[in-house]
Amino acid sequence: MYTSFHDFGISDKVIMSLSEMGFEAPTPIQTAAIPQALKGKDIIGQAQTGTGKTAAFGIPLLEQRPDVSMKSRYPYALVLTPTRELAVQVCEELGKMGARAGVACLPVYGGQSIELQIKNLKRGVDIVVGTPGRLLDHIQRKTLILKEIRTIVLDEADEMLNMGFIEDIKKILGETPEGRQTMLFSATMPSEILGIAKNHMKKPAHVSVDAGQMVVAKIKQVFYEVREEDKIKALTRLIDVEGPALTLVFCHTKKEVDDVSGKLQQMGYPAGALHGDFTQSHRDEMMRKFKNGDLDILVATDVAARGLDVPDVSHVINFSIPQDPEGYIHRIGRTGRAGKPGMAITLVTPRQYRQLRLIEQSAKTRIMKEKLPTGAEVKKAREDDLAAGLEEMIAEGKHAALYHLADRLLEKYSPRDLAAAAMHMMLGEAEVEEIEEVRGGSYEGGKKGFARLFMTVGRKDKIRVEDIVRSIAAEANIPARRIGNIALFDTFSFVEVPSDLADRVIGAVNDSIIKGRKVKIGHARKRKQG
Ligand code: ADP
Ligand code: MG
Numbered sequence: 001m002y003t004s005f006h007d008f009g010i011s012d013k014v015i016m017s018l019s020e021m022g023f024e025a026p027t028p029i030q031t032a033a034i035p036q037a038l039k040g041k042d043i044i045g046q047a048q049t050g051t052g053k054t055a056a057f058g059i060p061l062l063e064q065r066p067d068v069s070m071k072s073r074y075p076y077a078l079v080l081t082p083t084r085e086l087a088v089q090v091c092e093e094l095g096k097m098g099a100r101a102g103v104a105c106l107p108v109y110g111g112q113s114i115e116l117q118i119k120n121l122k123r124g125v126d127i128v129v130g131t132p133g134r135l136l137d138h139i140q141r142k143t144l145i146l147k148e149i150r151t152i153v154l155d156e157a158d159e160m161l162n163m164g165f166i167e168d169i170k171k172i173l174g175e176t177p178e179g180r181q182t183m184l185f186s187a188t189m190p191s192e193i194l195g196i197a198k199n200h201m202k203k204p205a206h207v208s209v210d211a212g213q214m215v216v217a218k219i220k221q222v223f224y225e226v227r228e229e230d231k232i233k234a235l236t237r238l239i240d241v242e243g244p245a246l247t248l249v250f251c252h253t254k255k256e257v258d259d260v261s262g263k264l265q266q267m268g269y270p271a272g273a274l275h276g277d278f279t280q281s282h283r284d285e286m287m288r289k290f291k292n293g294d295l296d297i298l299v300a301t302d303v304a305a306r307g308l309d310v311p312d313v314s315h316v317i318n319f320s321i322p323q324d325p326e327g328y329i330h331r332i333g334r335t336g337r338a339g340k341p342g343m344a345i346t347l348v349t350p351r352q353y354r355q356l357r358l359i360e361q362s363a364k365t366r367i368m369k370e371k372l373p374t375g376a377e378v379k380k381a382r383e384d385d386l387a388a389g390l391e392e393m394i395a396e397g398k399h400a401a402l403y404h405l406a407d408r409l410l411e412k413y414s415p416r417d418l419a420a421a422a423m424h425m426m427l428g429e430a431e432v433e434e435i436e437e438v439r440g441g442s443y444e445g446g447k448k449g450f451a452r453l454f455m456t457v458g459r460k461d462k463i464r465v466e467d468i469v470r471s472i473a474a475e476a477n478i479p480a481r482r483i484g485n486i487a488l489f490d491t492f493s494f495v496e497v498p499s500d501l502a503d504r505v506i507g508a509v510n511d512s513i514i515k516g517r518k519v520k521i522g523h524a525r526k527r528k529q530g
Pocket of ligand 2: 053155
C-alpha cells in the first residue's frame with residue numbers, strides 16, 4: 001500500500017529532502033510506523049538495527065511542525081537518546097530530512113559547553129535531540145521550555161534504561177504537556193520499557209518488523225577460538241587478511257580499549273580509541289575521522305554500539321565477547337547498514353565458548369567457527385597489498401621523482417634484485433607471530449557413543465521433535481528409540497544419533513524433504529569441553 005513516500009501524504013519539501021538523501025522507498029518499519037504516527041498515535045516501534053528507525057519517527061516529527069507563522073521560539077519536539085554520539089547523529093539525520101522544510105534541530109548533551117547550548121536554545125529551535133541528563137539540566141535551569149512540545153521520542157529506549165536514565169526519563173516525560181504524542185523506538189523490548197509505555201503512553205500502537213529475525217541477514221557472522229594472550233595477534237592477522245574498509249573493534253573495558261588501540265598504533269595500524277573517559281571534543285574528533293575514512297580502525301567500548309550509523313563499516317570485531325545477546329545484536333548491527341553486506345567477527349577464548357552459544361541461541365542467529373588465517377596467508381595478503389600499492393603509485397606517476405636513483409642503481413644491479421630489495425625494505429622482516437592452536441576441539445557435550453548432527457530446519461519451519469524423529473527413522477530405516485537428544489532452534493536443529501549410524505543417517509536424510517522443506521544434514525561442528 002505504501003510503496004513510495006508520496007503515499008504517506010507528507011509534504012513535498014520533506015519528500016524532496018528524502019530523495020536528495022537517496023531514500024527512494026520507505027523501509028518496512030517506516031511503512032508500519034509512519035501512517036500511525038501521522039495520525040497522532042503513540043507508537044512503540046521495534047525493528048532490527050539499521051532498518052531506518054530514525055526516519056520512522058523523524059518523518060512524522062517533521063510533519064508535526066507548527067505553521068511558520070505560528071512558530072514560537074520554543075521547541076515543538078524532543079528526542080531522547082542514550083549517548084552523545086547518537087544525539088549528534090539523530091540530529092544530523094533530522095536536519096537533513098528537514099532541510100528543505102527549514103526545520104532547525106539542536107543536539108544537546110553533556111560534555112559540550114552548556115553556555116553554547118543555552119545560546120542556541122535562546123535563538124529558537126524546532127527540535128531538540130539530547131541525552132537525558134543534560135536535557136534535565138536545561139529543563140531545571142529553565143533554558144529549555146517544554147510547554148510547546150507536541151511529540152517526544154525515546155530512541156534506543158532499552159539502552160537508556162540500561163544506562164540508568166530511567167528516573168531522568170520519567171521526570172522529563174512528567175514535564176512535557178499532557179496531550180503530547182509519545183514514540184518509543186528500540187531494537188529490543190524488555191519489560192521495564194513496557195512499564196514506561198503503560199504509565200506514560202496512551203493506547204500505543206505496537207509496530208514491529210520481523211521480531212524473530214533480529215540480526216540483519218546480510219551480516220556474515222563468524223567466530224575464532226583463541227587464547228586470551230593471542231588475541232592481539234589474531235586481531236592483526238584478521239585485519240591483514242580481511243583488508244576491511246572500516247573496522248569497529250569492540251572491547252569490554254576502557255582499559256582494554258586503551259591497550260588494544262595502543263598496540264595497534266605501535267604496529268602501524270591507523271587505529272583510534274573511543275570511550276567514555278575521553279573529552280567530548282576527542283570523541284567527536286574520532287567519530288568525524290572514522291566517518292571520513294581518515295581512520296580505518298576504531299576501537300571502542302559499547303558507547304559506540306548503540307544506534308551509530310557509519311555506512312561503510314565493513315567489519316565489526318568483538319575483541320571481547322559481548323556481555324549479553326542484546327549487546328551482541330547492537331554491536332554487530334553497526335555493520336551491514338542500509339542493506340550493505342557486513343562481517344561480524346567474535347574472538348572467543350575456550351572458556352567463553354558456552355557464552356557464545358547462549359548468545360547465538362538468544363539472538364536467534366548462527367555464528368560459524370572459522371580457522372584463523374595462517375602465517376603464510378597473512379604474508380601473502382601483505383604482499384598483495386604492497387603489490388596493489390605499487391601499481392597504484394605507478395599509475396599515478398608519483399615514483400618518477402626517483403628515476404635518477406633507479407638509473408644509478410640499475411648500472412650495478414638487475415631490475416629484479418633492485419625491485420625485490422626495495423619491496424623487502426618496505427615489508428620489513430614481516431615475521432608473522434605464531435599463534436598456538438587451541439587444542440582439543442572435542443567439547444561435544446553429548447552422550448558417549450553418539451554423534452551430533454546439524455540440520456537446516458527448525459521451529460520456524462513448523463517442525464517438531466516428533467517430525468524429526470519420524471523422518472530420520474523412516475529415511476535411514478533405524479528404530480526411533482535409537483535416536484538421541486534433539487535440540488530445536490528457530491532455523492536449525494541438533495540431533496544425536498549413534499556414531500556408527502551417523503553416516504547412514506546423513507546419507508539417507510540429506511536432501512530429503514521434511515514437512516515440505518528440503519533438509520541438509522551433516523556433522524555438527526565440535527565444541528570445546530567445558
Ligand atoms: P536504525 O535506527 O533502525 O538502526 P537508522 O535510522 O540509523 O537505523 O538507518 C540506517 C541507515 O539506513 C541510515 O544510513 C539511513 O540514512 C538509511 N535509511 C533509512 N531509511 C532509508 C530509506 N527509506 N531508504 C534508504 N536508506 C534509508
Ligand atoms: Mg537508531
